[in-house]
Amino acid sequence: GATLPVTFRALEENLKIDRRVTRFVLPLGATITMDGTALYEAVAVIFIAQLHNIKLTLLELLTISVTTTVASIGSGSVPAGLDTIVIVLTTVGLPAKDLSLLLTVDWLLDRIRTSVNVLGDGFGAGIIHHLTRDSLVEADNDELIRQIREDIRMIFNLL
Numbered sequence: 001g002a003t004l005p006v007t008f009r010a011l012e013e014n015l016k017i018d019r020r021v022t023r024f025v026l027p028l029g030a031t032i033t034m035d036g037t038a039l040y041e042a043v044a045v046i047f048i049a050q051l052h053n054i055k056l057t058l059l060e061l062l063t064i065s066v067t068t069t070v071a072s073i074g075s076g077s078v079p080a081g082l083d084t085i086v087i088v089l090t091t092v093g094l095p096a097k098d099l100s101l102l103l104t105v106d107w108l109l110d111r112i113r114t115s116v117n118v119l120g121d122g123f124g125a126g127i128i129h130h131l132t133r134d135s136l137v138e139a140d141n142d143e144l145i146r147q148i149r150e151d152i153r154m155i156f157n158l159l
Contacts, residue, residue: 036116
């Protein structure tokens with residue numbers, strides 16, 4: 001959320017991505033796609049398992065992956081994603097008592113998590129821009145033609 005103005009400016013001015021794309025994709029991405037959060041939570045849960053010498057099965061790893069992905073969709077800016085990490089830990093039967101260890105390094109990891117989230121949103125906007133470029137140009141041309149016709153009608157009405 002807080003990075004949106006900077007992301008808008010970077011994508012529109014530096015990368016020349018159409019404003020209509022950025023104004024639609026970025027707010028949606030900032031709310032729904034939390035790639036960095038999902039990755040962080042999965043790694044945090046695996047870290048806690050390794051801390052207790054618990055070997056995770058392939059099924060448990062898949063459960064962690066799916067649960068963190070689903071839990072991170074639309075998750076708010078809760079420090080360290082603690083609410084969703086507790087859900088994932090409970091799902092795979094791991095102790096939640098070691099979450100305080102994560103808080104000691106969260107100030108650093110939050111910056112990385114946010115960067116990954118913003119990067120994912122930027123990639124999404126770039127892909128959408130690439131896929132819709134021709135349609136956007138066509139829509140601009142149609143709008144320009146409509147405006148020219150309207151101006152010509154107005155001029156003839158004045159005569």
